[in-house]
Amino acid sequence: MNFYTASSFRNIEDVQFINDRLIKQGHHLTYDWTQSERVDMPAALQRIGQLELDAVQASDCLILVLPAGKGSHVELGIALANRIPVFLCMLDSTSWTGSEASTFYHIGDVRPCFGQTEDWVRTILDAMAERTVR
Template sequence: MNFYTASSFRNIEIVQFINDQLIKQGHHLTYDWTQSERVDTPSALQRIGQLELDAVRASDCLILVLPAGKGSHVELGIAIATQIPVFLCMLDPTSWAGLEASTFYHIGDITPCIGAPEDWVQTILNSKKTCLSK
C-alpha cells in the first residue's frame, strides 16, 4: 500500500510513529514531510506544495491526524475529490461529531480512527479497504 500521512507540525512525533509502524509492515510512504522544515517563501511553498500534491495523488489511502491545519485539509479535499480512502485519526470523538467536526469528515470513503495512535495503526492495518490490498 502507498500511503500519505497528513497533519500539522504539532503532531510530528505521532505522524512519525504511524509512518514507522506502517513501513515496518511493508507499506510505502509517498512523501515524508516530517523531514522538512517550515518554509515561508513563495518558491519554497510552491515546491513543498507540489511534492505534497504528488504524494496524495500517488497514495492508495490518506491518513489524516487531527488536529490538523489548512494544508492537511486541502490534502483531505484532494483525497475526497479523487476518491482516495481516508483514515481520520483523533484521540476522542469530538472531531467526528462535536463542535470541531467538519462536514467533509462525513463524505467520501472516510473511516474514523478514535483512541490512541497504536489503535489507529491497528485499525488501518485491519481494514478491509482496497487501499491495503494494493
C-alpha cells in the same frame, strides 16, 4: 499499499510513529513532510506544495491526524476529489461529531479512527489488509 500521512507540525511524533509502523509492515510512504522544516518563501512553498499534491494523488489512502491545519485539510479535499480512502485519526469523537467536526469528514470513504496512536495504526493496518484481500 501507498499511503500519505497529513497533519500539522504539532503532531509530528504521532505522524512519524504511524509512518514507521506502516513502513515496517511493507507499505510505502509517498512523501515524508516530517523531514522538512517550516518554510515561508514562495519558491519553497511551491516546491513542497507540489510534492505534497503529488504524494496525495499517488496514494492508495490518506491518513489525517487531527488536530490539523489548513494544508492538511486541503490534502483531505484532494483525497476526496480523487476518491482516495481516508483514515481520520483522533483521540475521541469530538472531531467526528462535536464542534470540531467538518462536513467533509462525513462524505466519501472516510473512516474514523479513535483512541491513541497505537489504536489508529491497528485500525489502519486491519483495513489495509482487508483492502488487499479484495
